[in-house]
Amino acid sequence: MASERKFWLKYLVDKLLALLFSPVLLLTSLVAWALQQIEGWLEPRARGPLFYSEVRWTQGRPFRIYKFRTTYPGTQDPGTVGEVTRTGHFLKKYYLDELPQLFNILRGDMTWVGPRPTHPERAQAEIEQEGMRSKLILRAGLTGLVQVQKPVAQNRAVYSSLEEEYLAEISRLGPVGVLLHDLELIWRTVPVVFKGEGL
Numbered sequence: 001m002a003s004e005r006k007f008w009l010k011y012l013v014d015k016l017l018a019l020l021f022s023p024v025l026l027l028t029s030l031v032a033w034a035l036q037q038i039e040g041w042l043e044p045r046a047r048g049p050l051f052y053s054e055v056r057w058t059q060g061r062p063f064r065i066y067k068f069r070t071t072y073p074g075t076q077d078p079g080t081v082g083e084v085t086r087t088g089h090f091l092k093k094y095y096l097d098e099l100p101q102l103f104n105i106l107r108g109d110m111t112w113v114g115p116r117p118t119h120p121e122r123a124q125a126e127i128e129q130e131g132m133r134s135k136l137i138l139r140a141g142l143t144g145l146v147q148v149q150k151p152v153a154q155n156r157a158v159y160s161s162l163e164e165e166y167l168a169e170i171s172r173l174g175p176v177g178v179l180l181h182d183l184e185l186i187w188r189t190v191p192v193v194f195k196g197e198g199l
Contacts, residue, residue, distance in 0.1 A: 059136065
């Protein structure tokens, strides 16, 4: 069983990396805001706030996750492709809409690498029906095995096994080993982002 105490180095580096990437978040926020303003001028329906938030799940409790808004205001399902704005399409394609989750990392709700931050109802089902203990034990992550293996992770069984595989791997490692494992997964995330495989 993984213990929170063994993750002290992981969580420390989480916050340091989040602070290091803050200028990237600021620059992306300015660009996203400018693009939203232009799109809103061309298409009034697209006008709305820069950020979007909703409730997700981490370590067995709900929290509010932050993203750049990618859909038209009032959209019931933010994942509805037909409701994605032009600016939102660009942000989602390169996963830039996820950058505001640096706030969540700084707050301690999330970590750089961990299980996907799913909706509370979905997470409850994953725990009870699929036995995904990682949702209870680990903080939700900005990236993880599911994200770096997205094509195969579309299969539900593979998705579940990848989430649990990460928990099993870091449970066997010490603080330094966990950190090195996380840094490797972050590095493997980079080409996924540049390929523009989002949406």
